[in-house]
Amino acid sequence: MTRVAPVAPGASPVRPAETATPSRPAGLRPRWLVAGVVAVLVALVAGVSLGPVTIPPGSVAAELLNLLPGVHLESGLNEREIAIVTELRLPRVVLGLLVGGMLALAGGCYQGVFRNPLADPYLLGVAAGAGVAVTAVIALGGAGTEGTLTGLPLTIPLAAFIGSLSAVALTYLLGAAGGRSRSPAMLILAGVAVSAFLSAGQTYLLQRNADSIQAVYSWLLGRLATAGWHDVLLVLPYAVLTAVVVLLHGRELDVLSVGDDEASSLGLHPQRSRYLLIAAASLGTAAAVSATGLIGFVGIIVPHTVRLLAGSSYRVILPLSLLFGAAFLALTDVAARTVAAPAEIPIGVVTALLGGPFFVLILRTARRVLT
Amino acid sequence: MSAASAVEVRDLHVTMDRTPILAGIDLTVTVGEWVTVIGPNGAGKSTLLRAVGGLLAAPGAVRLFGTPIESLRRRDRARVVATVAQSPVVPPGMPVLDYVLLGRTPYIPPLGRESAADLAAVHEVLSRLDLTGFVRRELATLSGGERQRVFLARALAQGATLLLLDEPTSALDIGHQQEVLDLVDQLRREHELTVVATMHDLSIAGEYADRMVLLAEGRVAAAGTPREVLTERLLAEHYRASVRVVDGEHGPLIVPVRRR
Numbered sequence: 001m002t003r004v005a006p007v008a009p010g011a012s013p014v015r016p017a018e019t020a021t022p023s024r025p026a027g028l029r030p031r032w033l034v035a036g037v038v039a040v041l042v043a044l045v046a047g048v049s050l051g052p053v054t055i056p057p058g059s060v061a062a063e064l065l066n067l068l069p070g071v072h073l074e075s076g077l078n079e080r081e082i083a084i085v086t087e088l089r090l091p092r093v094v095l096g097l098l099v100g101g102m103l104a105l106a107g108g109c110y111q112g113v114f115r116n117p118l119a120d121p122y123l124l125g126v127a128a129g130a131g132v133a134v135t136a137v138i139a140l141g142g143a144g145t146e147g148t149l150t151g152l153p154l155t156i157p158l159a160a161f162i163g164s165l166s167a168v169a170l171t172y173l174l175g176a177a178g179g180r181s182r183s184p185a186m187l188i189l190a191g192v193a194v195s196a197f198l199s200a201g202q203t204y205l206l207q208r209n210a211d212s213i214q215a216v217y218s219w220l221l222g223r224l225a226t227a228g229w230h231d232v233l234l235v236l237p238y239a240v241l242t243a244v245v246v247l248l249h250g251r252e253l254d255v256l257s258v259g260d261d262e263a264s265s266l267g268l269h270p271q272r273s274r275y276l277l278i279a280a281a282s283l284g285t286a287a288a289v290s291a292t293g294l295i296g297f298v299g300i301i302v303p304h305t306v307r308l309l310a311g312s313s314y315r316v317i318l319p320l321s322l323l324f325g326a327a328f329l330a331l332t333d334v335a336a337r338t339v340a341a342p343a344e345i346p347i348g349v350v351t352a353l354l355g356g357p358f359f360v361l362i363l364r365t366a367r368r369v370l371t
Numbered sequence: 372m373s374a375a376s377a378v379e380v381r382d383l384h385v386t387m388d389r390t391p392i393l394a395g396i397d398l399t400v401t402v403g404e405w406v407t408v409i410g411p412n413g414a415g416k417s418t419l420l421r422a423v424g425g426l427l428a429a430p431g432a433v434r435l436f437g438t439p440i441e442s443l444r445r446r447d448r449a450r451v452v453a454t455v456a457q458s459p460v461v462p463p464g465m466p467v468l469d470y471v472l473l474g475r476t477p478y479i480p481p482l483g484r485e486s487a488a489d490l491a492a493v494h495e496v497l498s499r500l501d502l503t504g505f506v507r508r509e510l511a512t513l514s515g516g517e518r519q520r521v522f523l524a525r526a527l528a529q530g531a532t533l534l535l536l537d538e539p540t541s542a543l544d545i546g547h548q549q550e551v552l553d554l555v556d557q558l559r560r561e562h563e564l565t566v567v568a569t570m571h572d573l574s575i576a577g578e579y580a581d582r583m584v585l586l587a588e589g590r591v592a593a594a595g596t597p598r599e600v601l602t603e604r605l606l607a608e609h610y611r612a613s614v615r616v617v618d619g620e621h622g623p624l625i626v627p628v629r630r631r
Binding site: 024025026248249251252254255257258259261262264265266267268269307311312313 | 421424425426445446447448449450452453454456459460462463464465466468469470472473474476477479481482483484485490529
């Protein structure tokens with residue numbers, strides 16, 4: 001049924017001013033794109049310059065530009081400071097940018113694919129799958145190395161990656177097993193079932209191996225702490241692939257927003273697009289999770305903030321989520337490691353502490369409505 | 372099989388969960404014709420429309436303009452037949468212009484973006500439907516009648532010559548019902564569109580249709596001109612309704628009469 005909404009008083013059916021110039025669709029406005037790129041650059045410079053040793057932002061910017069081929073600027077930094085910039089802080093900031101961008105992009109993509117504002121990248125079991133796999137590795141495999149993360153530098157990311165993708169595959173198989181009645185809701189429910197099942201397995205493993213609880217939890221809360229260029233290189237290929245696939249489908253997600261029936265009567269294959277996008281977003285999420293653990297909230301608040309401020313088309317939401325998600329997580333990491341320095345607050349805690357109130361503020365002030 | 376038939380349905384059977392919904396439907400709609408499908412709730416009207424629109428697999432049963440529907444690629448099918456659903460989803464926050472542009476999807480390459488030609492086509496449709504002043508408005512903020520015009524605009528932007536309307540007026544007051552149907556009729560004459568609609572209001576249905584098809588329990592109970600289909604006997608039998616049929620200017624008028 002089409003609900004009859006009250007017409008704004010004075011809204012005349014024809015406005016001559018608008019008939020004169022043909023209007024463009026509400027696509028991505030250049031100023032928003034610029035704002036996103038600026039946010040990423042600010043996060044990059046702030047992330048590298050702030051820390052136990054503060055390095056002037058100007059020098060950081062110069063040193064970053066020096067990384068470009070053919071650029072030689074005098075940054076005024078000594079060898080040690082240059083090493084801090086390029087070997088310690090830069091990889092961590094870049095990893096934060098990649099992971100934040102991936103989580104926000106995947107979140108926005110899932111919200112479109114499922115036409116559900118509550119969808120987040122962990123919806124189909126990524127978190128539970130990674131959680132149970134990492135717990136198994138730490139609890140069972142890590143016993144010989146006293147359960148420390150450093151004892152298993154490679155196996156934890158690999159386990160998280162395999163665990164999360166297996167969980168999504170299981171969700172897909174269960175959700176698709178309905179045959180005719182395959183619907184987005186079936187997949188979401190299958191994701192709930194798989195997540196509950198795997199979380200139960202994880203809880204059981206933890207109960208049996210209580211000595212590994214701390215290591216598991218520090219992973220669950222998310223961490224950018226051990227990032228070196230190695231981690232960045234592990235995530236990068238998946239991030240690029242996911243970003244390309246998802247960003248190319250912005251218009252299709254807009255078409256999907258009118259429902260499967262209408263999308264297919266407009267010539268699309270909604271099911272096919274949905275599975276391709278789920279696969280791409282899950283791959284990016286799994287890569288992000290394997291590098292940094294479970295960082296919550298980014299995948300929900302960033303796409304919604306973008307939607308509320310910049311527009312509801314997925315051609316706007318997806319690229320801006322990628323940029324602002326990247327900037328958001330990198331800046332959050334700055335807070336996580338400076339607020340209680342020298343101690344670090346788990347980044348997942350900071351995303352929720354900072355992001356929650358910010359999101360409420362946006363919700364209360366934004367002009368648009370969500371549903 | 373004449374070239375002039377826009378829709379040709381032969382012995383269409385649709386079964387869902389082992390319940391037969393349609394049990395052997397035959398229907399021919401010639402080019403430029405307006406055929407309205409009526410029938411009591413659950414008779415299979417929407418299912419028939421879905422099959423004609425290609426949303427239900429019905430191998431061998433449906434031909435559009437002489438071509439078996441299953442041999443059309445989706446994009447090509449979408450250029451031939453456009454559907455306005457009974458209650459189309461209104462995506463939150465989407466402006467009218469963007470919504471109508473979705474109708475150009477079958478002309479936009481996969482993963483591509485709309486061309487200037489697509490935009491021009493949409494602006495032409497918008498001005499024809501008197502919607503130019505609404506382009507920046509969010510669809511969700513429009514009234515029922517305005518929305519229905521926007522839904523029609525999206526279907527017309529598809530450039531299809533076969534228009535399927537599932538209960539196009541069920542959410543509208545009587546004035547807006549007439550406005551929307553007059554508009555459809557005018558567009559049909561100007562652009563040689565073929566219209567297949569389902570409707571509940573029998574008087575209005577009879578005034579706009581060239582021919583009517585009465586569905587009951589998944590079969591065609593009657594077909595013909597409104598005067599042939601809208602009879603007290605047929606309506607009593609298939610709707611279990613007590614009505615008087617009064618001869619009107621453009622077709623029979625149906626007046627419900629309370630049973631004693």
